[in-house]
Amino acid sequence: MTTSRDVVGQRSETVRRANLSSIVRELHLRGPLSRSELVARTGLTRSAIRGLIGELVAADLVEERRSEPAGTPGRPSPEVRARGDQTLALALEANVDSLAMALVGLGGTVHRLERVDRPRAHVTVDEIADDLVGLVRPMLGDLRSGDALVGIGVAVAGVVRRSDGIVRHAPNLGWRDAPLGDRLAESLELDVPVWLANEADLGGLAEHRRGAAAGADEVVYVMGEVGVGGNLIAAGRPLVGAAGYGGEVGHMPVNPEGLPCGCGAVGCWETEIGERALLVRAGRDPDGGRAAVSELIGAAGEGEARACAALEHVAAWLGVGLATLINILNPQLVVLGGVFERIHPLVGDAIEAATRRRSLRPSADLVRIVPGQLGVDAPIIGAAELAFEPVLADPAARLRSRVPALASA
Amino acid sequence: MTTSRDVVGQRSETVRRANLSSIVRELHLRGPLSRSELVARTGLTRSAIRGLIGELVAADLVEERRSEPAGTPGRPSPEVRARGDQTLALALEANVDSLAMALVGLGGTVHRLERVDRPRAHVTVDEIADDLVGLVRPMLGDLRSGDALVGIGVAVAGVVRRSDGIVRHAPNLGWRDAPLGDRLAESLELDVPVWLANEADLGGLAEHRRGAAAGADEVVYVMGEVGVGGNLIAAGRPLVGAAGYGGEVGHMPVNPEGLPCGCGAVGCWETEIGERALLVRAGRDPDGGRAAVSELIGAAGEGEARACAALEHVAAWLGVGLATLINILNPQLVVLGGVFERIHPLVGDAIEAATRRRSLRPSADLVRIVPGQLGVDAPIIGAAELAFEPVLADPAARLRSRVPALASA
DNA sequence: ACCATTTGGTCAAGAGGAGCACAAACCCGG
């Protein structure tokens, strides 16, 4: 049982770590800033900022450049930027429809992103791991000596135990307690930590950091893929729950008169708004996958009655569940990802109306419902963020335990 | 719109504040500790603890006493305890059935607690404020010079905006935008801050700090009074939401085929498990209040069929809503307060069964459902905690701005 | 060219915890 954390005494180094962390985080999330802007943002003195940046430059995490003349009087302040060319995260995604790999630099630059389709079939962990490694290998050769890979983040379409990188349950991949993390770590031999998380959690993380929810502290993110997943952000932090299953909104009961769900219950949200429900209701092949959904959305755009009706149904039930979440959590923003992001242009108003009809006035007045901005790549971008997290939390740790640099593999 | 907080640079004083805070918090929550236990708990050195405690003793927040010989070898470590005799919080409660006042010492000792019944009628803010002040006055005379009152916490049966102490909406008191906080501050003339919050939020806070949920970081608290309220605790902190309306679970839609609710929607949780629903279903006077509920529970205990059926109904629907919350939040503990606490001995098993039937396996396996431990006084105890919070967060602030002590009023 | 303005560089000062040596207070055994 998770009892309340042991009190931990603070010391001077704690302060240093926190200050280094907030500088790197700021540069990573908001992009390059001048030294004087950092002074303003943090409230620290110029001397302190100087010292901190010096340490970060020595660690090759940031670099300073002469800034363009700004037209204002006074000595120009050099621009500080994250060394996205040098400090890298490898992001992977094991989705139902596709596998993907991305190489992302500190600061968020996506150096490379490759996605390959895959058939919707159950395969072993080993096969998926091999395919992912195959996707990564050619890229590894291009890494220059001196490039520092800080970690590997993996987005998985399933329930993941983060502590040990085991996929507890991934019905659409056919896995149960699959050790994907260890498997990837062994095959890649990169000697950096591998972090796994659920694709919806990471999609939400990505939208929160670099997408539609940037800057918002109270966010409900709901993503429609084969299943329905979500990430609830409260006070700026994802709600993980006692065992990491927080935010699993797909199996919220919404319709007692509804259909049986794969989870054993009846009337789960997923049975009303999931991809399968959408396709069936529109008279499409329920196993048609992403292609069928695209076709459906196209048809609805051209006014096909059945397609439109299916979307309206999803919109209405999306509203029911969102109202519940809004009443409970009082978010400022709802971000729709995956399929919901794609259908938003067509039925955004219907979703909005259905939601407002059922949510409490004071909460509903405040909230905005918006589509995500990152599309299908949200989860893999979130995976990169996951891999960067330890560096952001304690940038000096890298300086302390500096590895000789990544060989050309 | 609440954007993510500005990065704030840390300095040495931040460390001091954090360390002072964790010591006072530890003593406040866990009771007296020896100096060496504090060393172990915080990980700080003996020297550091010594300095910190010295500062707290100077501020009259804690005191040291020779401890009883413990039978172990080694120099005995003095016992450090919060000065609950000296540092006080005043807690008030404006409930539908009663008004209450409590004087609570740092560390949680309840020096005095008085509750008076009140008829269920709409009255003005001024009347309630006057009644509360009348309850407090006699006690003020007994305060010794030197006693330090740190704040006033008020639990209100309604939706409260914490920032300015305005009761936005309290249907059962008949208020809308009532400035109870200001009104109390004026009448009491105590020159300390007045903090208002919702009774369910404070009930949850109290159970989390000193009741059934002590030590748990992921908690769902649901309280049945006239309405149904709740407090969701994630990562050890109450989930407040963007405007402070987080945790308002009473109007979660659970039954699309259900009854219309006062809020305008249909099938809110409250319409199935609220006090009124319980009484009506048991064939009692829906406006019978606390007395009618007590009678009902008594009757059910003796096996009256109708009373039992009503309780079973509540238990079943309690399960539906709890399952939703459990699936979404993955708590380790569900605490039932108010009426639900009282009916737990009778229908605890039914609640448990109904909940488990509908919640996802991995989340359900972990969670325990327990009744609260603080009974009707949970909210007022939470109100005292609310008033103490600023002192716990920054104990040194009191030292810096020391007031001459409270006169005999 | 000169001045106001803004910012970087340097260094001493202040805050605060760590670490160490020593003393104090307890238990126990003879």
Place this chain on the structure above:
DNA sequence: CCGGGTTTGTGCTCCTCTTGACCAAATGGT
């Protein structure tokens, strides 16, 4: 009752990290 073992308080210096003051550098405006 006395000495050894053990644990903890006390007092001191050292180390880390930020602040603040002073001066130099770089830019725009007149």
